[in-house]
Amino acid sequence: MELRTSLSLLCVLLCMLGIQAISQHRDTPEDYTPGTHTPEDYTPDLPVFPHFTTCRSREQETFRCWWSAGTFSNLSEPGALAVFFQMKTTPLSDWQECPEYTATVENECYFNKTFTQIWTSYCVQLRATTQNITYDEYCFTVENIVHPDPPVGLNWTLLNVSRSGLNFDILVRWAPPPSADVQTGWMSLKYEVQYRQRNAFHWDKLELESGTQQSIYGLQTDKEYEVRVHCKMSSFENFGEFSDSIFVHVAPIPSKESMFPMKVLLVFGVLGLVILLMLVIFTQQQRLMVILLPPVPAPKIKGIDPELLKKGKMDQLNSLLSSQHMYNQDTYREDPWVEFIQLDLDDAGGKSDSSDTQRLLGLTRPGLKGDDDSGRASCYDPDLLPDPEGLLAAHCEMEERHPLVSESGPSTPSPEAADAPFFPVQTQPVGQSWINMDFYAQVSDVTPAGGVVLSPGQQSDTPGKNPAEKKKKGEDAGDEEVEKEKKMQLQLLVVGSDGGYSPEVVARQVESSAPYSPAPENAYHALPPEPGEEPQTWSGGYLAADGEAQTPYFLPEAPPASILPPVSDYTVVQEVDGQHSLLLNPSAPQSPACPPNPTKHLPSMPAVPMGYLTPELLENLSP
Amino acid sequence: MARALVLLSVVVASVFISQGSTSENQRLFNNAVIRVQHLHQLAAKMITDFEESLLPEERRQLSKIFPLSFCNSDSIEAPTGKDETQKSSVLKLLHISYRLIESWEYPSRILGNPNQITEKLADLKVGISVLIKGCLDGQPNMDDNESLPLPFEDFYQTLGDGNLRKSFRLLACFKKDMHKVETYLRVANCRRSLDSNCTL
Numbered sequence: 001m002e003l004r005t006s007l008s009l010l011c012v013l014l015c016m017l018g019i020q021a022i023s024q025h026r027d028t029p030e031d032y033t034p035g036t037h038t039p040e041d042y043t044p045d046l047p048v049f050p051h052f053t054t055c056r057s058r059e060q061e062t063f064r065c066w067w068s069a070g071t072f073s074n075l076s077e078p079g080a081l082a083v084f085f086q087m088k089t090t091p092l093s094d095w096q097e098c099p100e101y102t103a104t105v106e107n108e109c110y111f112n113k114t115f116t117q118i119w120t121s122y123c124v125q126l127r128a129t130t131q132n133i134t135y136d137e138y139c140f141t142v143e144n145i146v147h148p149d150p151p152v153g154l155n156w157t158l159l160n161v162s163r164s165g166l167n168f169d170i171l172v173r174w175a176p177p178p179s180a181d182v183q184t185g186w187m188s189l190k191y192e193v194q195y196r197q198r199n200a201f202h203w204d205k206l207e208l209e210s211g212t213q214q215s216i217y218g219l220q221t222d223k224e225y226e227v228r229v230h231c232k233m234s235s236f237e238n239f240g241e242f243s244d245s246i247f248v249h250v251a252p253i254p255s256k257e258s259m260f261p262m263k264v265l266l267v268f269g270v271l272g273l274v275i276l277l278m279l280v281i282f283t284q285q286q287r288l289m290v291i292l293l294p295p296v297p298a299p300k301i302k303g304i305d306p307e308l309l310k311k312g313k314m315d316q317l318n319s320l321l322s323s324q325h326m327y328n329q330d331t332y333r334e335d336p337w338v339e340f341i342q343l344d345l346d347d348a349g350g351k352s353d354s355s356d357t358q359r360l361l362g363l364t365r366p367g368l369k370g371d372d373d374s375g376r377a378s379c380y381d382p383d384l385l386p387d388p389e390g391l392l393a394a395h396c397e398m399e400e401r402h403p404l405v406s407e408s409g410p411s412t413p414s415p416e417a418a419d420a421p422f423f424p425v426q427t428q429p430v431g432q433s434w435i436n437m438d439f440y441a442q443v444s445d446v447t448p449a450g451g452v453v454l455s456p457g458q459q460s461d462t463p464g465k466n467p468a469e470k471k472k473k474g475e476d477a478g479d480e481e482v483e484k485e486k487k488m489q490l491q492l493l494v495v496g497s498d499g500g501y502s503p504e505v506v507a508r509q510v511e512s513s514a515p516y517s518p519a520p521e522n523a524y525h526a527l528p529p530e531p532g533e534e535p536q537t538w539s540g541g542y543l544a545a546d547g548e549a550q551t552p553y554f555l556p557e558a559p560p561a562s563i564l565p566p567v568s569d570y571t572v573v574q575e576v577d578g579q580h581s582l583l584l585n586p587s588a589p590q591s592p593a594c595p596p597n598p599t600k601h602l603p604s605m606p607a608v609p610m611g612y613l614t615p616e617l618l619e620n621l622s623p
Numbered sequence: 624m625a626r627a628l629v630l631l632s633v634v635v636a637s638v639f640i641s642q643g644s645t646s647e648n649q650r651l652f653n654n655a656v657i658r659v660q661h662l663h664q665l666a667a668k669m670i671t672d673f674e675e676s677l678l679p680e681e682r683r684q685l686s687k688i689f690p691l692s693f694c695n696s697d698s699i700e701a702p703t704g705k706d707e708t709q710k711s712s713v714l715k716l717l718h719i720s721y722r723l724i725e726s727w728e729y730p731s732r733i734l735g736n737p738n739q740i741t742e743k744l745a746d747l748k749v750g751i752s753v754l755i756k757g758c759l760d761g762q763p764n765m766d767d768n769e770s771l772p773l774p775f776e777d778f779y780q781t782l783g784d785g786n787l788r789k790s791f792r793l794l795a796c797f798k799k800d801m802h803k804v805e806t807y808l809r810v811a812n813c814r815r816s817l818d819s820n821c822t823l
Contacts, residue, residue: 060705061705088693090693090697090698113705113706116704117703117704118703118705119701119703119799119802119803120703143799181705183813184709184810184813185806185809185810185812185813186705186708186709186806186809186810188660188805234660234664235660235663235664235667236667
């Protein structure tokens with residue numbers, strides 16, 4: 001049973017194989033695609049019939065056909081098989097046998113020029129000579145089986161090497177195959193160049209080229225390349241054989257080595273720079289912060305500490321001011337016509353003893369009395385005169401001195417007065433005390449800076465309010481004494497003060513028994529500066545300044561004549577401004593009894609910059 | 624002396640003029656060759672596209688076309704070998720080319736419009752006629768009496784009816800004829816350029 005089944009299976013198998021073989025035999029004559037005839041692959045076990053392997057033309061003038069006997073070894077003997085061909089011309093030709101069997105090559109049929117017609121269909125058959133069996137048939141047209149010979153003369157030249165030395169370009173040249181007649185135009189060929197690295201498996205292909213040269217770009221210098229070329233007829237698909245390969249190798253340029261240390265240097269240089277920068281930043285952090293982000297100056301009031309002023313500690317203020325060099329006593333001494341009313345320092349303690357009024361009215365001082373000129377109803381000696389500053393409430397008639405005038409006569413020079421800071425004598429409300437007083441000072445001049453020049457009052461009836469200014473300076477005491485002897489003059493400084501302070505009149509009188517120097521002496525009338533001129537914070541006293549320019553708040557700057565209006569004996573006080581300064585109406589002329597003629601004197605006054613203790617100076621002076 | 628100079632100048636001028644006309648003729652020839660090469664490329668592409676569109680079993684059918692059915696242009700006498708082609712005169716080659724192109728003018732409409740083959744064939748035909756005139760140089764045209772070949776009976780019926788064999792046959796014939804014309808014109812052009820390599 002099992003034997004039967006196996007035998008039957010074997011039979012079936014054999015039958016199938018036989019059928020397959022027969023069917024193949026049948027199909028082969030008809031299965032040839034034009035120009036694409038490929039040898040059939042059969043397993044060795046199966047019988048392979050004789051067949052055409054291929055037919056090829058090299059130059060479109062001749063062609064050859066090759067066949068194979070297959071597994072039929074008995075047919076491989078020469079002469080056992082024959083090739084017959086037929087040209088499909090309009091009158092069908094007869095089947096002819098192969099015109100020439102190549103002697104040297106086995107199983108090859110060669111068709112020479114005579115038997116080759118282009119653009120004509122051919123059919124070749126492989127027949128057994130002895131029997132009437134056609135094993136194979138193959139039809140084609142000649143131009144479709146053309147496989148050109150390989151190009152010859154392949155060579156290369158170096159085009160350039162890249163800057164990095166890593167890549168290079170070459171130009172590959174070749175010649176067309178000598179068998180192909182390209183010159184007369186019989187054939188037109190297209191070439192294809194292929195290249196690969198020595199050890200690579202895959203070939204890189206370039207575009208088809210009609211000419212006989214091509215450039216290859218982007219090859220690497222340290223690698224060896226293999227280049228080959230083959231060609232085909234244009235508009236056909238059959239490539240010919242490849243040419244012999246050429247080998248391309250370009251040694252790498254040593255500049256590649258020198259690039260490396262350059263890169264290293266560059267990297268290190270950059271790193272060092274970065275580190276340096278960081279160091280600089282970190283060490284100079286503070287400085288950099290200042291430079292980049294400058295501190296915004298806080299609003300700061302130059303000058304005297306406002307706290308000081310609020311507390312009303314004039315002593316300290318005076319000390320501050322007196323400590324300034326501008327209150328130099330020497331300057332006072334030098335300037336003979338600098339006169340000021342000097343307050344007796346002793347009186348400062350004894351203020352409480354007598355009222356200010358009394359002091360104003362009944363002031364009898366030895367020093368004062370000593371002056372012949374003083375107390376005269378006729379005001380004063382014309383020589384003495386130019387005292388444009390009105391003495392505060394100094395009546396000429398009145399013998400008594402101005403209460404604010406503290407006399408420190410030469411006989412009684414109080415060292416303290418000399419050295420001690422000059423305190424403002426009185427702080428009196430402007431209006432009150434003066435109303436009661438039957439005295440007034442004549443404003444003889446108005447400085448351009450707004451200062452009122454008061455002259456010793458001549459008439460008792462005419463009220464004039466002249467706010468006295470504070471004057472301080474202990475340093476001036478010395479000068480005063482000197483000048484007292486020279487002259488007696490009153491200088492009035494109207495001090496513009498802060499809101500909190502009432503102006504104080506400080507007058508100093510210097511008695512001077514010495515002949516009066518006609519020079520215009522007093523020039524002090526430091527009126528509060530025009531609104532706007534003076535810093536608001538200024539609340540200090542004035543110094544009776546000398547004529548020096550350093551004293552900013554002394555003396556009018558401009559030529560007085562041009563500035564000052566025509567001055568009469570009395571000037572009506574127009575108003576008092578916010579800075580407690582008198583604004584006088586210079587256009588009210590009155591007949592003065594003994595009016596000083598300030599205009600006379602004024603021009604002779606040296607042009608000294610008029611000013612006050614400016615904040616800048618204060619700032620400089622203050623510690 | 625003056626006459627000799629005048630004569631010399633006339634000769635030189637004529638040479639230049641002829642060279643000018645020759646160069647113009649050469650340019651026309653080159654142009655014609657380029658055009659026919661382009662047509663040949665088109666034909667090859669059309670066949671490739673056609674084969675790719677076939678199913679595998681259809682491809683096997685296609686292989687049975689060969690032996691190739693006859694083309695319409697088989698009736699036109701044309702050289703079939705290199706020697707024969709090179710022995711033919713330029714004028715003869717031009718005439719043959721002209722006839723071949725002309726025979727495809729009408730059927731090319733069936734081949735498809737996207738490539739505008741008909742227009743290109745028409746242009747080429749005009750160009751070849753100009754070349755022929757240039758070649759004749761006043762000589763009478765001896766080939767006028769030849770008439771167009773008669774088409775096959777079913778040659779044009781096949782197209783468009785889905786018959787693979789006949790469609791393929793049409794395309795194959797077209798490509799073959801284009802290759803013929805290209806070869807003829809190329810050879811004629813070389814011959815015309817008076818290059819020593821072109822002559823036998």
